Amino acid sequence: MTEAAFIYDIILSKHVLREDHPLRPFRLQYAYELLDAYGAFDGSTSKIVSPQPADEDILLTFHTKDYIEVVKSLSRGEKVSNQSTYNFSIYGDNPPYEGMYEASILPVGASLIAAKVVADGEFDVAFNISGGLHHAASNYASGFCVFNDLVIAIKSLLGRGMRVAYIDIDAHHGDGVQNAFYDSDKVLTISIHESGSFLFPGTGEVTEIGTGDGKGYAVNLPLYPHTEDDTYLWAFREIVPPLVTSFKPDIVVSQLGCDTHYLDPLTHLMLTTWGYTEVVKEVKRLAPRWVALGGGGYDMGTVARCWTLAYGVMIGKDWEDEIPEAYQQKYGIKKLRDKDVPQLADRTKDQVRSSAQEMVEELRRLVFPKHGL
Ligand SMILES: [Zn+2]
Numbered sequence: 001m002t003e004a005a006f007i008y009d010i011i012l013s014k015h016v017l018r019e020d021h022p023l024r025p026f027r028l029q030y031a032y033e034l035l036d037a038y039g040a041f042d043g044s045t046s047k048i049v050s051p052q053p054a055d056e057d058i059l060l061t062f063h064t065k066d067y068i069e070v071v072k073s074l075s076r077g078e079k080v081s082n083q084s085t086y087n088f089s090i091y092g093d094n095p096p097y098e099g100m101y102e103a104s105i106l107p108v109g110a111s112l113i114a115a116k117v118v119a120d121g122e123f124d125v126a127f128n129i130s131g132g133l134h135h136a137a138s139n140y141a142s143g144f145c146v147f148n149d150l151v152i153a154i155k156s157l158l159g160r161g162m163r164v165a166y167i168d169i170d171a172h173h174g175d176g177v178q179n180a181f182y183d184s185d186k187v188l189t190i191s192i193h194e195s196g197s198f199l200f201p202g203t204g205e206v207t208e209i210g211t212g213d214g215k216g217y218a219v220n221l222p223l224y225p226h227t228e229d230d231t232y233l234w235a236f237r238e239i240v241p242p243l244v245t246s247f248k249p250d251i252v253v254s255q256l257g258c259d260t261h262y263l264d265p266l267t268h269l270m271l272t273t274w275g276y277t278e279v280v281k282e283v284k285r286l287a288p289r290w291v292a293l294g295g296g297g298y299d300m301g302t303v304a305r306c307w308t309l310a311y312g313v314m315i316g317k318d319w320e321d322e323i324p325e326a327y328q329q330k331y332g333i334k335k336l337r338d339k340d341v342p343q344l345a346d347r348t349k350d351q352v353r354s355s356a357q358e359m360v361e362e363l364r365r366l367v368f369p370k371h372g373l
Contacts, residue, residue, distance in 0.1 A: 040317070204223060
């Protein structure tokens with residue numbers, strides 16, 4: 001039986017980046033309460049684990065000292081004249097706010113404890129929904145991400161001599177993680193995302209395959225806007241299982257952003273809760289041990305539903321579709337799974353499929369031979 005840890009504390013959901021900012025940490029509480037309503041933490045095989053804030057020494061395994069100091073200063077409400085050098089601006093993606101440092105080190109600590117309990121063999125899987133901040137760079141903030149919990153957690157696993165496969169299913173390219181390990185063959189990074197021609201951060205082309213020893217160990221599968229369940233799943237299955245299987249990781253770290261969903265206001269992929277859940281099942285099949293982290297997701301109800309379904313996959317529970325009464329009354333969501341799924345024109349379906357086929361062919365040509373495939 002799978003033993004799972006859910007890394008959570010309500011403090012993770014308390015900060016506000018800016019009143020009108022699309023990333024609303026309260027979504028974490030929304031998801032936690034839905035899982036709790038289903039009784040996800042009642043059994044003996046699923047346990048809530050509280051995170052501790054990451055200390056500065058751990059941040060320094062990836063981030064630069066001067067960047068950390070800038071985050072601290074802004075967090076104290078001090079003016080930093082060159083804040084734009086670090087990609088902070090009041091009205092941009094990464095607004096400075098009071099308490100930003102404290103709010104940003106807790107998700108890192110949460111991902112570190114997730115990695116630790118799984119690597120120690122205490123749990124088969126750990127899910128930190130506050131993690132997955134895949135855009136943060138070593139010396140600047142990016143895409144709502146201040147510190148890169150994924151890179152720091154993966155480095156902690158590498159420090160234990162583990163081979164790590166990283167699977168990123170967020171709608172946006174996992175650029176920060178890819179770049180951190182671009183010249184390494186110890187980490188296989190795979191990102192499947194909406195094409196950078198249409199979406200932030202603009203990178204993640206199929207031709208970005210790593211450099212030096214890392215050549216063939218960075219994998220990008222960009223998809224067209226409107227890609228739906230069938231094409232997404234087909235492309236995922238063509239690329240991800242063969243590569244991960246041949247890489248033989250000791251552990252899989254996954255970024256489970258759910259902004260691929262058709263209701264997400266920031267992106268243009270068209271997955272449903274069914275498609276998302278099937279992808280999470282695929283990741284589970286590939287993971288000898290599994291560190292599962294959150295990521296994007298900007299429609300509150302969709303985030304709660306998707307991560308509840310994902311945790312259900314982790315602990316082997318197929319939740320009832322009818323959402324428990326108390327949660328329905330509090331938040332007004334009645335069903336767990338999508339009912340009114342988007343209907344795409346045949347022509348659109350054909351277009352996204354043929355684009356995905358092209359990308360899959362490219363990867364077979366560019367990357368598969370490096371893995372003896
Ligand atoms: Zn995203």
